[in-house]
Amino acid sequence: MPITGECFCGSIKYKVEGTIRDARSCHCSRCRKAFSSQASSYALVKPSDFVWMKGEELLTSYESQPGYGLRFCSRCGSTLCGTYKGSVHGITLGCLNGNPEIEVGYHIYVGSKASWEVIPEGVKAYIEGPPQND
Ligand SMILES: [Zn+2]
Numbered sequence: 001m002p003i004t005g006e007c008f009c010g011s012i013k014y015k016v017e018g019t020i021r022d023a024r025s026c027h028c029s030r031c032r033k034a035f036s037s038q039a040s041s042y043a044l045v046k047p048s049d050f051v052w053m054k055g056e057e058l059l060t061s062y063e064s065q066p067g068y069g070l071r072f073c074s075r076c077g078s079t080l081c082g083t084y085k086g087s088v089h090g091i092t093l094g095c096l097n098g099n100p101e102i103e104v105g106y107h108i109y110v111g112s113k114a115s116w117e118v119i120p121e122g123v124k125a126y127i128e129g130p131p132q133n134d
């Protein structure tokens with residue numbers, strides 16, 4: 001069973017023919033705005049494993065820094081994926097369907113979290129970026 005995801009209005013659907021990896025949550029102020037949430041929840045995907053199944057023409061995108069972008073549903077505003085130099089780099093966990101059999105492994109930039117957010121105890125968290133292997 002491939003991993004599938006879709007936006008809030010259901011106009012855009014995708015599948016991942018493979019696994020997603022390195023799920024993380026970033027609490028920086030940029031991710032809060034981009035994901036309209038307390039943090040981003042995001043996992044990496046191999047670009048060749050990712051397939052748009054429906055509604056690709058409805059995608060709109062925004063590049064926050066040269067090369068790095070996010071793609072959204074132009075109807076409902078869901079953030080579906082991140083791109084690097086035009087190819088899909090990772091997916092937002094919130095738009096996944098069912099159980100993708102992955103959990104958020106660590107939290108980054110918790111030093112910049114929103115004043116109103118409470119980070120649960122016991123999670124692996126870093127004040128700034130992830131440790132060096134990324
Ligand atoms: Zn939508």
Ligand SMILES: [Zn+2]
Pocket residue numbers: 026027028029030031032040109
């Ligand atoms: Zn961030």
